[in-house]
Amino acid sequence: MSGTPRTGAPFIVTSRTGDATRPPMEEGHTLNAYLASGGYQGLRKALTMNPEEVVAEVLASNLLGRGGAGFEAGRKWSMVRPNPVRYLVINGDESEPATFKDRMLMERDPHQLVEGTLIAAYAIGAAQAFIFIRGEFALGMERVIAAVNDAYRHGAIGANIFGSGFSVDLVVHPGAGAYICGEETALLESLEGKRGYPRIKPPFFPAAIGLYGEPTVVNNVETVSNLPWIVSNGGAAFAALGQGRSTGTRIFALSGHVVRPGNYEVEMSKLTFRDLIFDPELGGGVRGGKSVKAFIPGGASAPWFGPDQLDLPLDQDAVGKAGSMLGSGSVIVMDSDTCAVRAAWRIARFFHRESCGQCTPCREGSGWIDKVMRRIEDGQGREEDLDLLMDACDNIAPGVSWPPAQTTICVLGPSIPSSVAWSIRMFRDEYLLHIKEGACPCP
Amino acid sequence: MAGLTPENLARARETVALYPQPRSALIPLCHQAQAQEGWLTPDAISQIAELVGVSAAEVRGTASFYDMLHLEPVGKFLIGVCTNISCMLGGAYELLAHAEDRLGIRCGQTTADGTFTLEEMECLAGCDGPTCVAVNYRYFPNQDESTFDTLVDDLAAGRLDGDVPCHGTVSRVDRTVTLMAQRDEVLAERAASDRARSERQAAKEAKG
Numbered sequence: 001m002s003g004t005p006r007t008g009a010p011f012i013v014t015s016r017t018g019d020a021t022r023p024p025m026e027e028g029h030t031l032n033a034y035l036a037s038g039g040y041q042g043l044r045k046a047l048t049m050n051p052e053e054v055v056a057e058v059l060a061s062n063l064l065g066r067g068g069a070g071f072e073a074g075r076k077w078s079m080v081r082p083n084p085v086r087y088l089v090i091n092g093d094e095s096e097p098a099t100f101k102d103r104m105l106m107e108r109d110p111h112q113l114v115e116g117t118l119i120a121a122y123a124i125g126a127a128q129a130f131i132f133i134r135g136e137f138a139l140g141m142e143r144v145i146a147a148v149n150d151a152y153r154h155g156a157i158g159a160n161i162f163g164s165g166f167s168v169d170l171v172v173h174p175g176a177g178a179y180i181c182g183e184e185t186a187l188l189e190s191l192e193g194k195r196g197y198p199r200i201k202p203p204f205f206p207a208a209i210g211l212y213g214e215p216t217v218v219n220n221v222e223t224v225s226n227l228p229w230i231v232s233n234g235g236a237a238f239a240a241l242g243q244g245r246s247t248g249t250r251i252f253a254l255s256g257h258v259v260r261p262g263n264y265e266v267e268m269s270k271l272t273f274r275d276l277i278f279d280p281e282l283g284g285g286v287r288g289g290k291s292v293k294a295f296i297p298g299g300a301s302a303p304w305f306g307p308d309q310l311d312l313p314l315d316q317d318a319v320g321k322a323g324s325m326l327g328s329g330s331v332i333v334m335d336s337d338t339c340a341v342r343a344a345w346r347i348a349r350f351f352h353r354e355s356c357g358q359c360t361p362c363r364e365g366s367g368w369i370d371k372v373m374r375r376i377e378d379g380q381g382r383e384e385d386l387d388l389l390m391d392a393c394d395n396i397a398p399g400v401s402w403p404p405a406q407t408t409i410c411v412l413g414p415s416i417p418s419s420v421a422w423s424i425r426m427f428r429d430e431y432l433l434h435i436k437e438g439a440c441p442c443p
Numbered sequence: 444m445a446g447l448t449p450e451n452l453a454r455a456r457e458t459v460a461l462y463p464q465p466r467s468a469l470i471p472l473c474h475q476a477q478a479q480e481g482w483l484t485p486d487a488i489s490q491i492a493e494l495v496g497v498s499a500a501e502v503r504g505t506a507s508f509y510d511m512l513h514l515e516p517v518g519k520f521l522i523g524v525c526t527n528i529s530c531m532l533g534g535a536y537e538l539l540a541h542a543e544d545r546l547g548i549r550c551g552q553t554t555a556d557g558t559f560t561l562e563e564m565e566c567l568a569g570c571d572g573p574t575c576v577a578v579n580y581r582y583f584p585n586q587d588e589s590t591f592d593t594l595v596d597d598l599a600a601g602r603l604d605g606d607v608p609c610h611g612t613v614s615r616v617d618r619t620v621t622l623m624a625q626r627d628e629v630l631a632e633r634a635a636s637d638r639a640r641s642e643r644q645a646a647k648e649a650k651g
Contacts, residue, residue, distance in 0.1 A: 051636070082641070084634040097527045100568035125633045127626070128463065135474070135511045135613060136567055138580040142616040149619045158623030167624035167632070171461045174613055176470050177510030179565065193469030193495060195508035212464055255529035255570035262571045300528060300566075330570075332528055346531050350565055356508075 029143045031150040034111035040156055042228030046119045047164035054123040058227070060235030062247045066101075067091055067182075067220030068299065068328045070316050077124050079207045081215035088126035089211060090117050091187055092133040092140070092221045095179040097300035097350060099330040101251040101263050102221040106133065106140035109225065110147035114170065116224030118156060119231055121168045124217050128169050131221075132187055135175040145172050179354035183410045184218040186356065197356050198410035222251060222329075242268030246315045250329055252276055256295075257335035259284030269315040273297065273305075276314060277333055290335040294426065298327025300347045301415035303402050303422040323402050324418075339442035340430050344423035345373035351416045361396045362413035368392050369420055376431060379439040386424055386431055393417035446486040451479055454617070455494055461622060465495045469505055473512050477611030482513040510565075511580075511613075518553045520598050521610045522546075523564035523577040524586075530566075533573030534587075539563060541588045545595060558599060560610075581607045 027033045034040070046054050059074030080086055090113070094102035105113060113131070121129040131148075133141050148170055151157045159167045173191055175181055181190045185199035188211050203209055210216025226248065230238050239247045246268035254276060255261040264282050273295065277283040286292060292307045303324040305312075312318055319326045334343055352366035369392050372385050390400065397404035397414040400421045404414035424431060433441050447455060455475055459468040472494060476487035483506055485499075492499040506512040524542055526535040543549055546559050553560040569575030572584025576591065583594055597603050608615060 052640070082637050084630050084637060086633070094568055095566065097566035098529045098570050099566075100570050103568040125636055127629050127633060128624075134568075135509075136577065136580050138613055139582070141614040145614055145616045145618055149616075152620040152623065158620070159625065165632075167629050169461075169622045169624045171622075172618070173467075174471055174474055175509075176473065176506075176512050178508060190470065191467055192464065193466035193497075193505065195505055253570065255573070256532045261529070261573070296528075332532075334532065338532065343528060343532070346526070346528055350527055353565065 028108050029110050029147065031111060031147070031154060034109075035154075038232075039111055039228075040115055040151075040154070042231040043115050043118050043122075043156060044162055046122055046231045047162055047166055051123050051125060054119065054231065057231060057235040058123070061226075061230045061238035062235075062245060063223065063226055063230065063238065064245065064247070064316060065220055066222035066226075066250065066329065068096065068301070068325075070326065073219065073223050076207065076219070077120070077217060080124055080217055081208050083215050085127045085214045086124055087211040087214055087216040088117065088121045088124060088129040089184075089187065089191065089206075089216055089218045090120075090129070090131040090221060090224055091182065091184060091218055092131055092137070092144075093175050093182040093187060094134055094137075094221070094328075095182050095354075096328040096330065097347065098255045098296070098332045099253050099299050099328040100255075101253045101329060103134075103137055103140055104263050105221050105225050105251075106137060106144050108143075110140075110144040111151065112225050112228060113144065113221055114147050114151050115156070116227035117170060118161070118168065119227040120217065120219055120224050121170070122166055126168055126217070127214075128171070130171050130173050130191060130211075132173045132175060132181075132191060135177050141172065141174060148172055178356075179350075180356045180410070180412060183412065186410070187218065188216065195356075197358055198412075200409050242270070243313075243315065244269065245317055250314070252314065253328075253330040254283050254333070255330065256333035257287045257290070257338070258333050259287055266314065269313050269318070271314050272311050273314065273331065274310040276331060277310070283333070286333065286335050288335070290337060292333060293336045293338050294334045294340065294423075296324075296330075296332040296419075298325045299330045300332070300350060301325075301411070301418055302327045303418045304426060306426055320403075325402075337443050339377070339440055340423045340427040341373065341377045341434055342440065342442070344419040345370070345377050347419035348373050348416060351412060355412060359408040359413060361407045362416070365392045365396045365413070366416050369416060373420065376434050377440055379434065379437070381431075381435040383432070383435055385435070386428070389420055389424060393421045445480060445484060446490045447476060447479060451475060452490070455491075457618075457621070459494055461618070463626075466497060467495075469495050469497070469502060470509070470512075473502070473506055473509075474611070474613050477513065478609075478613070479611070481519070481610045482516045516553075516557075517610055518560035519558050519609055520578050520607065521560045521562060521580075522595075523562045523567070523580075525564045525567045525569060525573075525575045525577070527564075527566035529570035530573040530575055535574040538574045538576075538586060538588065538591060542591060545592060559595070578603075578607050579610045580613065 063073045064070045178196045180186045181196040186196040190196045206216040251265045316326045349370045352370040357363045472491045492502045524539045576583045576586045
C-alpha cells in the first residue's frame with residue numbers, strides 16, 4: 001500500500017514521507033504544534049532563494065493544480081504579466097458536490113496553507129495575498145483567521161518577513177454562499193464586492209487582468225498546501241512520486257455508498273479506483289456488500305463511469321483519455337440499488353440552482369433539464385423526453401462529448417450534461433422503465 | 444430598526460482598511476451586520492453602502508445573489524439539511540421530510556416562535572458524514588431521524604449555545620492585526636525586483 005489513509009492522519013507530509021512526524025489532528029491547527037513539526041521551514045528556505053528559483057522548483061515538481069482544471073502550478077505563475085502590482089488569491093471556496101478536502105486542510109492544517117500561500121506570494125512577488133474561504137466553512141474560517149493572527153505575531157506575515165526584506169500582507173476573505181464563486185473570475189468579482197458573475201476569457205484571464213484589473217494568480221488550497229513540502233524537499237522529490245504528468249500525492253475525497261467515506265491521500269497514478277474504493281485501509285468496499293453500479297471520478301461536473309472503468313489508475317491523463325476527468329479529486333460511488341435517474345436529477349438540479357444566470361443556454365437549459373428529469377423520476381415522463389434532454393444538453397455543450405464544447409462564459413454550463421447525458425447513455429433502459437411503468441422502479 | 448453598534452462600526456472601518464478598494468469589504472460587512480442582527484436590516488444596508496462607497500441598491504443587489512445573506516429575518520437557528528448527491532445517497536431526503544414534520548414547517552419557513560428556520564442546502568462538503576446537517580453553519584455529521592430529534596431538543600433547550608452562536612456569526616475569531624506591509628514600500632520593492640529581473644533576462648539574451 002503506497003498510500004496512508006487521511007482520516008485520522010490528515011496531513012499531507014505524513015503519507016509522502018511515510019513517517020507520522022506531523023501532530024495528530026486535534027491540536028494540529030495550532031502554531032506551536034506546527035512549529036514543533038518543522039513548520040515554516042519551507043518559507044524560511046524559500047526566502048533565501050530568488051523568486052525565480054522557487055518557481056523553478058515548482059516547475060520541476062510538475063505540481064498540477066488541485067482545484068479541478070489541473071493546470072501546472074509553476075506554469076501558471078510564469079504566465080503572470082510583469083507589473084509592480086500583482087495579487088495572489090487562494091481559492092478556498094470548495095463547493096463542488098462531494099469534494100471536502102480543502103475544508104479538511106483549512107480546519108486541520110491552517111498553518112500549512114498559510115505557509116504555502118506566503119511561498120506563492122514570494123514566488124510571484126504579490127503586493128497582497130487573500131485567502132477566499134467558502135462562507136459556510138465556519139470552523140475553517142475560525143482556524144485560518146487564528147492561524148493568520150498567530151503567523152503575523154511569529155513574523156511569518158507582514159513587514160520584513162523573518163528578516164528577509166520581503167513584505168506582504170495576507171487577508172482572509174469570507175464568501176457568502178455561491179457555488180459559482182469557485183470559478184476563478186467569479187471569485188475575483190466576489191472579492192471586489194460584487195455578484196459572482198464569471199468574466200469572459202479572453203480578455204479576462206486573471207494572469208493578465210485579474211483583481212482590480214491587475215495581474216493575479218488564483219491557486220487552490222490543496223495546491224499551495226503542497227508548497228512547503230516541495231520547497232523543503234525539492235521539486236525533484238515530489239516529481240519522483242506518481243507517474244508521468246501526475247506527480248506527487250493527492251487527496252481523494254471518497255463518498256457515497258462506501259463503507260469508509262473520507263479523504264485519502266495517496267500517491268498519484270499508483271492506485272486504481274478499485275483500490276481506492278475497496279482497499280480495507282481506504283474505502284473498505286461498497287456498503288452492504290453490493291456491487292458498483294456507477295461512479296463519478298472527479299466531482300459532480302465529471303461524466304460518469306461504469307464498473308468496467310474501475311481499474312483505471314488515479315491519474316489525470318488516464319482518466320481524461322477515458323472520457324471523464326479527475327477534476328476536484330472527489331469520487332462518488334453508487335451501489336447497485338441506486339436510481340440513476342434520481343442521482344442524475346439531483347446533480348442537474350444543483351447546477352440549475354447555482355447557475356449565475358448570465359448565459360441563456362445554462363440558465364434556461366438547466367431549468368428545463370431539472371424539470372424534465374424530475375417528471376421522469378416522478379413517473380410523469382414521456383419517451384420523447386430523452387431526446388428533449390439530449391437536445392437541451394446539446395444546446396449547452398454542442399456535440400455532448402468530452403471534453404465539452406462550450407456556449408457559455410464559464411464551464412458551469414458544460415458541466416450539466418455530465419450527469420444527464422452520460423446517465424441516459426449508460427442507463428437508457430432504466431429511464432424507459434420509469435416512463436413505461438409511470439413510477440420509479442428502484443428499491 | 445437598528446444599524447451597527449458603535450463597536451461594530453469601528454470594526455467595520457478596520458475591515459474596510461484591509462482592502463486596496465473599499466468595495467471589497469462589502470460582503471465581509473454584510474456578515475458582520477448579520478452577526479449583530481441575524482439578517483441584513485435596511486439600516487445596516489445603508490450603513491454598509493456608505494462605508495464602502497456604493498449605493499444601498501448596489502449592496503442589496505449584491506447581497507441578493509448570495510445564499511448566506513438574508514434580506515428578511517430568519518430564526519435564531521438556521522438548520523440546513525444537505526440533500527446533494529452524497530447525502531442523498533445516504534438518505535438525506537428522508538431526513539429532510541422528517542425535519543419538516545419534527546419542526547412543523549416546510550423548507551424555507553421559520554417556526555412561529557422565531558427559533559428555527561429550515562433550509563435544504565447544497566453540498567456542504569461534509570460528505571464523509573452523510574447526512575450532514577449544519578446549524579448556523581456549525582456541522583453535525585451523520586444525522587438520522589433520532590439524532591436529529593436530539594439535536595433539535597438540545598438547541599431548543601439552549602444546551603448547544605456554546606457550540607452554536609446565533610445566526611449570522613460566521614467566525615467567532617476576529618482578525619487582530621492591521622496591515623503591516625507599507626504598500627508604497629512593497630510596490631517600490633516589487634518594481635525594483637521587476638527591473639532587476641528584466642535586466643537579468645536582457646543580459647542572458649545578450650550572452651546567448
